[in-house]
Amino acid sequence: SGLTILQTASNPFIVRLGNEESAAARIAFMGLLNKAAGVLAPIVFTSLVLSGLPDVNQESLNAMPQEVKATLINDMSVSLIQPYVAMAIALGVLALVFMRLALPAINDEQAKDETLKTPLSSSKDKKILHFPHLVLGAISLFFYVGGEVIAGDTIGLYGSSIGVENATTLTSFTMIAMVIGYAVGLICIPRFISQQTALLSSAVLGVVFTTSILMSSNTDTGISEVLWGWTGVQSLPFLPNSVTCIALLGLANAMVWPAIWPLALNNLGKYTAQGSALLIMGIAGGAILPMVYGGASELVGGQSAYAIMLPCYCFIAYYAVLGCKKQRW
Template sequence: MTTQAQSDVPNTEGLSRFIPILSIGLLFFIFGFITWLNGALIPFLQMVCELTELQALLIAFCFYIAYVVMALPMAKILEKTGYQKGMSLGLGIIAVGCLLFVPAALTAFFPIFLLAQFVVGSGLTILQTASNPFIVRLGNEESAAARIAFMGLLNKAAGVLAPIVFTSLVLSGLPDVNQDSLNAMPADARAALINDMSVSLIQPYVGMAIALGLLALVFMRIALPSIESTSNSEQAADALANTAPQNKQILQFPHLVLGAVSLFFYVGVEVVAGDTIGLYGSSIGVENATTLTSFTMVAMVIGYAIGLMCIPRFISQQTALLSSAILGLVLTICIMLSSNSDTGVSNALWGWLGVQALPNSVTFIALLGLANAMVWPAIWPLALNNLGKYTAQGSALLIMGIAGGAILPMVYGVTSESIGGQTAYAIMLPCYCFIAYYALLGCKKESW
């Protein structure tokens, strides 16, 4: 029994520890790159397929809804393939999704783009489900938080690069365009430019598909520690949990349920901030609109770094969550009231570095990344606190909060078409209010 139990614990010393961490770190970089590529893809496809804002935001909807629709099927697949083969399968599915961009670009037929996004999101679902358990198991429990933080920084750093790389590969050689300038062109010139833009997607996405396919083969060959089996104590806990009516039991934890709702709102506002900034910037004539998501991601990286330095050394997770919600409320009000032409705020913050100046309204959207950075890391431990044997079920409930990334951008799109893009950011106010409530009271609630 002792020998078997020891064999279940991965060897994480020396080089055998470094290679798995590096491998999973690469996957988290891929998560971030593909996820935040949407911020550039949405305004780009709005121009190529001549879409309304609401139609363009279906790109984000199809991507994030895959997490909800495919979560259980992918979990069943993982039970059969195991985690490492599941990673390879996930990379392969994403590669297939990238290849679907070829017929989509050749025809400029929007439903094919949506199908491609759903397939890519499905691949990411199995990839994330397979790789996340390795973070905790690749070392002792005391250092798990540092590993999670490292993965998070890789994820957000990829988000900074993705829109810049997309713009340089897809729009290189093409004149700088945005929705405003495109609408002003003569019909023939606009049609020719749109065709050139659409075809320019093919080579980068074929390259991504090849790279992901090769990486899938690599992940079938590298030696990663096995986490398929669990210890005797974990099996006993699972057995106890399975003897109870799970849904009834898990809903008896108010701090968990309210935490899942908070994550729904958080993922929603995070995606709105990251994926609509390009749409909004393009609509008011900002140059290089497809790169604007990078500004939001830089703010998130800064916020992440501040959180790592301050939590729990100077402030608690609960205080960090409340501060994030208040900052989100303040910035949202600033977005709604600020100028679409004056660039004073960005000039003061980064203009002296030679970085592109942005209208104040767009600058405040980018700064939402600072408010959003530490919400996810703060909610998780508060929501899972004292769940005991129900921790795994609680984690599954929290993952469902990713649905906010599919729903709230669509709410923004509908609102934008009714009252205008700038005022539509008001939909984030109740979201941040609920997150503030959770930080103050909801996370402490022990009974309904």
């Protein structure tokens, strides 16, 4: 709830803080900081929670006697307490900082004037659902957040199910890919590509990587060897191709959120706050679609279940090409 309120306020603020054509780049900068923490968090939590415990994955847990398994899971649960207490303290300190931080003001009167100038808002009875590009943007965010959560959160479960060691750290690979994607967006938008082009490119990459997951091997590590084998970093393990493709979805997902927000909030003017609240509801996709993936994985297997993301990326592509331009239902 707290993060939802924070996002509702921060995203339109960043969009309207400067030129609208470069809004995606500003949100991408926010994403760089956000996902950099996303890279570090699984590593730090793994070291805190699993320190002193044997290397475990789903296969090793299933092979344990029931009493030993119950004891191990209890020990892991107890070790979660201190990290979450520390996180709560950090958030409290952050709240105190924001109370004393002088943020620049946004001119609401200018936004109202812009709304009155656009034919979309000629009616006094205009409702927030009367803006097609906003509603379709919220649906796109629903599919995007669902896809992002599936890519980030199931990679560890999937890796564990096929016996990948240290599977709890695999989320960091997805986050690293997202950080790279944010950096590319920060550099390229709007210098070389528009926000709309960035969104379409992201959707196409999503389709390509999802298709690759479905067709890739669970034993061959050729893709990861090509991508980071040349670095010589011993701490970077070579991953099965299917797992590597899941991680690469982070690259496809990176610029979707930054690009949709300015496109969906375009010309909303005085309706911007309501529009932001509607867009934030798209986060529900991160709760619903992973459950769909879970149900599908029980029916057709974890690898084949990733096919549910294909229609998600196809809808995002539709929004990038046509939906963001739609002025009337």
